[in-house]
Amino acid sequence: MQLRYSFRLYPNGPQRSSLARAFGCARVVYNDALRAREAARANNEAFLKTGDLSKLLITEAKKTEERAWLGEVSAVVLQQSLRDLDTAYRNFFEGLKGKRPRMGAPRYKSRRDNRQAVRFTANARWKITLGGDLSLPKIGDVRVKWSRALPSIPSTVTVVKDAAGRYFASFVVETSPETLPDTDRAVGIDLGLSHFAILSDGTKIDSPRFLRRAEKKLKKAQQNLSRKAKGSANRAKARIKVARAHARIADARREFHHQLSTKIIRENQAVAVEDLAVKGLARTRMAKSIHDAGWSAFLAMLEYKAARYGRAFHRIGRFEPTSQVCSACGIQDGPKPLHIREWTCGACRAVLDRDINAAVNVAKAAGLAVSACGARVRPGLVPARREETGTHRDGQSIAAGIPAQ
DSSP, X not given: OEEEEEEEEEOOHHHHHHHHHHHHHHHHHHHHHHHHHHHHHHTTOOOOOHHHHHIIIIITGGGSSTTGGGGGSOHXXXXXXXXXXXXXXXXXHHHHHTSSSOOOOOOOOOTTOSOEEEEEOGGGTOEEOTTSOEEETTTEEEEEEOSSOOSSOOSOEEEEEOTTSOEEEEEEEEOOOOOOOOOSOXXXXXXXXXXXXXXXXXXXXXXXXXXXXXXXXXHHHHHHHHTSOTTOHHHHHHHHHHHHHHHHHHHHHHHHHHHHHHHHHHHOSEEEEEOOOHHXXXXXXXXXHHHHHTHHHHHHHHHHHHHHXXXXXXXXXXXXXXXXXXXTTOOBOOOOOTTOOEEEOTTTOEEEEXXXXXXXXXXXXXXXXXXXXXXXXXXXXXXXXXXXXXXXXXXXXXXXXXXXX
C-alpha cells in the first residue's frame, strides 16, 4: 500500500525565492491550460490533450518574450502541473458519472491560495544528499528535519507551502503490510462530543476540544488582523499569526488522532464504527464542535491503519438504531432526546449508559462478538408475579407451583 510521509523543510532566503518562482510558474501553466480547454469547450472544439498543451504552453511559450521566465524553473514542475489539471478534470467527470463523490469543476489558481505546491519526479533528478538535505533542481540543497526514516526509496517529492508560511516535503512511498500479533479482542466505537470516543468495553476518551480551548487567543489574533489596513505589511504579518494559530490547533488534533487510532488498532483484532453523516451534522448548531472533533479524519486513520496492520475494520449503516436498542435483550425502545444519558429498558428493566450501549450495538451490528456486559448493564428491580407475593403466618414464603407443606 502507499503511504504519505511529510517532513518539515527549512529553506534559506534564496531558496524561498526560487520556490516562490516555481510555485508561480506552475500556477501560470495550470491556469493557461485551463483557459485553453475552456475556450475549446466554448467553441465546441475537441478536448485538448496534455501533449498538445505541453508543446503549446511550455515548449513554445518559453521562446516568447511574455513567457521566457518559464525556463527559470525545472520543466518537470511545469509538466506535473498539467498532470494535476488532468486529475482535476478526471475527478470532475467521474463525479458526474457517479463513480465518486461529486467534485466541482477545475478552477483557476491564485497566488493568494492557502496552499502552494510543486512536484518533482525522478526525471527531475532530485535526491537526498549524504548530509540529509533535499537537493532540488534549480533550487539547491534544502535542509530537512527528518523525524523518521523512509521505509523505501520514493520516486517523487512534493514541496508544499501552507497558509502559515511553513514548507514541507511530502513523499509517497510503497510499504508492505505489517502484521501485528493476533488478539481475541474486538471493539465497537461510538463517537460523540462530550466524550470523543466511547468504546464497547466501557472506556470513555475525553474530547480534547483543541479549538474551544484556543478560542480566546485565536479571537485576539483575529481582532488584531481586522484592525490592519488591507494590503499593508502589518496585515500580512497579522495574517501569518492567525494562520499559525490555526496550524497549531490542527497539528495538535492530528497528533491526538494518530495516538488514539494507533492504540485502538494495536489492542483490538477488529474495530467497528458507525458511518456518520458528518456533512449533515456540520450544518446544525453543533457545527463548530463537530469540526473541532475531526471525526472523518480519525475514521480515515483507523481504516488505513487497520489495512496496514492486518486488522478488520467495519462500518455499519448510519441508520442503525444503535441508541434505541437495548444491548442486553435487543428490544428497540424508541428514540430519546440527547439530554438523556442513561435509560432503563422497558422490557428487561436493565439500566443502560446511552453511549456505551450504542458502542456495544455498533459492534453487534458489524457481527463482532462483543459481550453486552461492557455496556454497564445494571439489572433493575423486577416486580414479582402475583402468585409469588405474600407470606404464610409462620413466615414461610409461597413458591409458585410448589404446594405448601
